[in-house]
């Protein structure tokens with residue numbers, strides 16, 4: 485049974501890569517439904533198959549949302565990685581890429597991106613995958629790693645060793661974002677460390693996580709207060725035929741999308757939530773403008789979209805992984821997330837194809 489499973493996985497891997505190489509649009513939207521907890525036995529109002537999420541609004545009224553791929557509650561980390569692997573490979577083929585985890589706090593964004601020991605998520609698998617690709621390639625590559633967060637509209641470098649600032653302290657001077665003559669985005673003074681194997685990356689990643697957590701007054705809520713962004717840059721040494729010398733992939737665990745007015749948060753927590761909501765809607769606007777091929781893309785409306793300007797749109801590969809809870813209590817937030825995801829989806833692909 486195990487060998488059949490491995491064969492099936494390999495078959496799916498090849499299929500996904502072929503689909504990816506044929507892909508017309510550059511933005512794909514996947515949805516992952518969190519499994520119910522052991523004590524949550526009631527029939528949830530959310531059901532799914534591999535490409536649809538169905539919401540039971542009333543006994544007779546159901547609404548279906550379709551996506552490029554839906555990961556059902558019993559899907560494994562393997563199932564997810566197989567589908568996103570081509571995006572990781574695209575960086576070696578000369579593209580910039582960006583993978584986002586979006587959703588309400590507690591729906592599994594960190595589980596998908598980081599994973600647990602023995603159940604690794606996208607970030608460790610992607611980095612292992614990149615090193616493997618580099619090893620197998622005929623070219624020489626230089627790989628660098630950076631990690632930052634966006635908190636209250638400011639960029640904080642997570643790889644500064646002595647970073648002892650608390651989030652409640654006055655905000656340290658924000659890193660500034662510049663565009664060079666080639667249209668590439670640079671973040672001034674951001675630590676960008678050369679890495680040669682997975683262990684080196686893992687140490688930096690742990691440092692970044694510690695810096696993120698120590699800055700928080702409540703580590704449980706750290707991921708709902710800020711966006712955590714990892715950048716892996718790959719420079720092909722001595723390959724002049726490539727379109728760009730350096731390509732990068734951003735792996736982004738977005739702050740919780742719950743609407744701040746509904747959470748009844750007050751004070752600083754309210755401001756944090758408001759900042760997250762604003763930047764998520766700016767991200768939605770940028771993706772939507774890209775899908776509609778608008779002339780003006782509103783990158784400037786948030787730090788998040790400014791940082792990602794050269795990795796979103798044009799010939800970059802973007803993947804949005806929207807996370808939802810199947811629970812009755814979360815239904816409002818689930819519908820909001822599904823609506824956001826639908827707006828981000830490539831709704832015009834059909835039209836574009838008919839024009840060609």
Ligand code: ADP
Pocket residue numbers: 517518519557587588589590591592593594595596707807
């Ligand atoms: P978020 O980052 O969206 O706030 P987490 O990733 O922290 O959410 O998930 C909340 C909890 O649910 C964690 O304990 C996590 O391990 C668990 N969890 C989330 N998704 C899954 C899943 N698909 N399978 C098993 N456990 C999950």
